[in-house]
Amino acid sequence: MSWKDIPLPPGFSRGLTVGAIEIGNDVGLFLMGIVAAQVFSYYRQFSRDPFYIRLGVAFVFVFDLVHTVLLSKVIYFYTIVGPCDPLALDHIDRNLSISIPFLGLVALIVQTMYCLRVLRITESTILALGCWSLALARFSMHLYSTYLAFVAKSLHTAITWKRFHGGLLASLACGTAADIAICVCITVGLWSRKTGFERTDKLVDKVIAWTIGTGFLPTVIGIVEIITYEIMPKNFIWMGLWWTMSKFLSISLMTSLHQRTAYSKNGTDFSMALGASSGGTSNFATGLRFPVDKSHEVSGIRMELSTVTKSELRDPERDSFHYKPEGVMSIGYEDESRIGAAV
Template structure:
């Protein structure tokens, strides 16, 4: 009596397919990152040396991470084409790639933790965010090591592996959420009521929400896919590209300061107020005044009054330059 052949899962669909898509997303975001870094090094030449070195470090790490992802999918689809056992067996390439994702996210989150400490002036809050980032990053490192030992038969504790993955992704989601909430709350409280300053603060809040929530939501999606698709590797579609989201969020937050600086140094001319550095005399409608009999006295008075209003519009309620915008641009 013959027995029916055992039908093996289509590992090319359940494992290699999601990995290939994740590699595509990774490389697209890598191109975006290289463009962002090119803009950064051209526009932000006066940044602190350690910040510039941090960007260089991220470029190196992201390049290695992308190379690992490419090497892994090439090994699966070319070197081991048709070998179902090899398709289902984890390799050190994907394990180190996972470690790189956790390491990069920890570095970026630690940078934002420093930003939280400087902006809020609360050291304990900065250390709290740093601790959350380190816990999440260390969990990814432990996950990579456990995954390797499990594949070698040294450890047969799949539950421990799952717990480390949950700790890593939950920690990343919580850390990103805390960073976003703290920064947005602090910036919102620093609104002055003056349109120029508040407009810049609103833009900072917008960028903070976009970058912070994007990484938090991506980490959460990664976790959900990991927990709900036990027979596939769909989480790799997000996981392989996750590091690029973190690096892009950091570099984009550095690049966008140029626009904030421009707005902070430009006086609103919609009410006939001069741009800084202009010596042209203008009336309240913004037109160049033509000299008539004794016009200079009245025009000069109006011009000085308007300059005073413009100067106040770029200051805080205490009549001094808003320290939040100034500090955000200078320090970050």
Template sequence: MSETIDLRPTNGAALIGIFISTAMYGFTTFQMFNYYQLSWHIDSWWIKVFVFYIWSLETVHVFLLCDFVYRFAIADFGNIVAISVTHTADDVTTGITALIVLSVHLFYTRRLWILSNKSVILVGVVGLLAFAHFGLEMAVMALTFKFPDFSQFHKITAFSTYTASLALAAGDDIIIAVSLCYLLYTRRTGVRKTDTLVNRIIAYTITTGALTSVVDIACLLCFVALPNALIYLALYDIAPNLYANSLLAMLNARESLQKASEVSTATGSLFALSELRARARTAIDNDGQHRAQDGPDVVSSKIAFAYPPGTESGLVDTVLDA
């Protein structure tokens, strides 16, 4: 009786990751079409091109993953030796992943540059980590060409390079999320509805930053603790989808946040207008006579300073357009 080899913890785990990644690609495509419907007339041309660029990389990424499925289930079905080594498509997947992560990191670095009033130190640290991670990912891709066998890949050079790459990605995600939250928090104005809007953006930033960081850290731990189980590979296949979807979701969320800010500003202005008019109507001079004729001047002068430039509407525009 022939011996049965359990592939569930190895290639089976990788297949599950590919299936999840493919499903998330559908959501990426939906978000891309949603972006062009909502923000086509808002953003500059380079952001529109950037969105298509990210989607194109994700498309290539998914096609390469599907190539793995075809070889595993059709071309090399039952050939244990063939499915225990990486192929060119698998190696190139690492490079595509590196490009997606670098691109998203640099996009968030641009937001930090705007919100931090061009802090060279902060942007320099985040950018340095982003490019360092990209360089290590390129080194990992080169090592997969040199050591195609999964067991050989876990030699000391590949081990240290891959773990350092994952650690840098997680660290950069954490720094970006914490920095954005801090910069957004310092821009709170004290206006309740505006601060509520800023808090929503902070909560979203924490969620997306924590999600990508947790996946990177989980991938790192699985690679160290279970190097031959390929669970880390499943998480690694999902990571690019998370980066792409977090970016597109952030861009698409601006529409609803902008509408919320407009409602907030309009409500606040109407409240200020009604209050000032009431005060103008009840203003009484020293002789006890009503000064109704001064009402419009009082109203117009105070409304001009009800929302000074750069406080509420200016803050919202800066935060959402960053």
């Protein structure tokens, strides 16, 4: 008897179940490679970032890697063991259940970093805590869904069980709501801090576009997950999307951390660090060092930016650095390393 002759639970399609999660796993493996490259690049370029930010990036990478390994073992179970055992196709593999909290941990760390950025930009503890409460609720629902997955054991039971359906839907909704809230808060906060200087305002517009762009994919994936899970619970299209969610969150964070390189190439004096200042900063473009105003030595996430002209940047005769900003503003990262380049 071939695997095609093996009966499936009522309402299940092999192509829309095993096929969907296998495609999701393949896409996830590809995205994991991108995450690994971004993390490697980050540690090479930004080794002077505060320890807790570098540690956070390490945790995100490790948790995402564990999540990927567990889901690859799930694929092995359903594609190798499953065809030989009809009952296995309706069984929730324990690796699938264990992978849920690792996705929750990745999401919690990434969204916590963004919430710190919300705090620095908006200077509103209420908004930051509001966004973080949604992130924390998401993680709590991931833990609850993990418990229900171990209890249910059967895919058919889990899908038809209202508690499991409600718990999983709540985790998806909280995560999407957190992504949207963070993006809106950062965007509005940046918009309200425009200085009236043309170059600075253009840069703010670029940062807003980056903010929307980096948060767009996780938000869209979350919305599509909710829709597909709600209208098509008996196929695993939503699970194939869920397979990739942690990767999109990791890529979003790493892209955000790499923004300072992009802006320095555009000719902007771009200060972006993610922790306490050390009393002096390194200029990435020139290798020079100059003192930091002690008033900027605050914890959390803050970024300062300004634009300079070519003539203001360096005096070849005296080999000195002249800094005459058109405007200075905070856009969510603390001053640790100043990047100078010509406009």
